[in-house]
Amino acid sequence: MAAEEASFTIEADLSQVRELARFVRQEAGLNEAALADLELAVVEAANNIILHGYGGGGGLIRCHVQRGADAVRVTLSDSGAPIPEDMLRNAQPTSQMAESGRGLAIIRACVDEIAYTSAAGANRLTLVKAG
C-alpha cells in the first residue's frame, strides 16, 4: 500500500512555526497523545533550525509528512548550518532552573526514531512516530 504524503514549506521565522505545527497535526493522522508528542518534536526541531541552523538569518524549511501503515515519518529539510554530530547523539543535561537547552532532549523523548543526514549544504532530519 502506498504511503500518503504531503509537503509544506515555511520561511525560517519563529512566527511561521505554528503553521508548520498545524500542517503536521492535519496530516499525521495519529491519536491525540501521539500527535501532541510529534507536534512538540517538530516545533523544537524547527525552532533549532531557525535559531541555530540559520542563526536567525532566514531561509526555508521544507516539511514532508509520510503516513505509513504503522508510523508517521516527518522530514524537515533545510540549508542552514548542520547540527553538530555530538550534540544530536548526547543529551546535554540541563539544570532545573535553566531557561534553555532542552530542545534536543525533548525531541528524543517525543519520537520513536530519529535520523539525520547533512551533505552538500542540505540537512534532513527525520522524526518517526509510531501510531
Added chain:
Amino acid sequence: MIIVDSRGDVAMVHVAVDRLDAAASPAFKQAVASQVDADTAKLVLDMRAVEFVDSTGLGAIVSLMKRLPPDGVLVIAAPRHPVRRLLQITGLDRLFRQFDTTEEALAAIGG
C-alpha cells in the same frame, strides 16, 4: 498576553494566548516584567487557555519562577495535556506543582 489579578498575597496570572512558544515567549516575559509586582512571592499561573508550550515557553515560565524570592512558590493551574506532558518529559513537574483548577491551586498555596 497575560491578565494579572491579586487574591490576598497571591498573584493570579492568566495566560491569554493559545500557544506559549518561541514566537510568543519574548512578549510573555515582557508582560510579566511590567505586570507582575516585583515583591510577589506566591503565584498561580492559570494555563487553561494554553493549548501548546514549547521549550522556549517553558524557559519563560522558569524565568518567571526566578523572579520570586527564594521561598517563593509558583504553581500551575488547569494545564492541558500537552503542557502536562512537557512538564513530565523535562522533569519540571517536580518543580511546578499542578492543579486541575485555579481554586485548588489557590487553596494549596494559601490565597
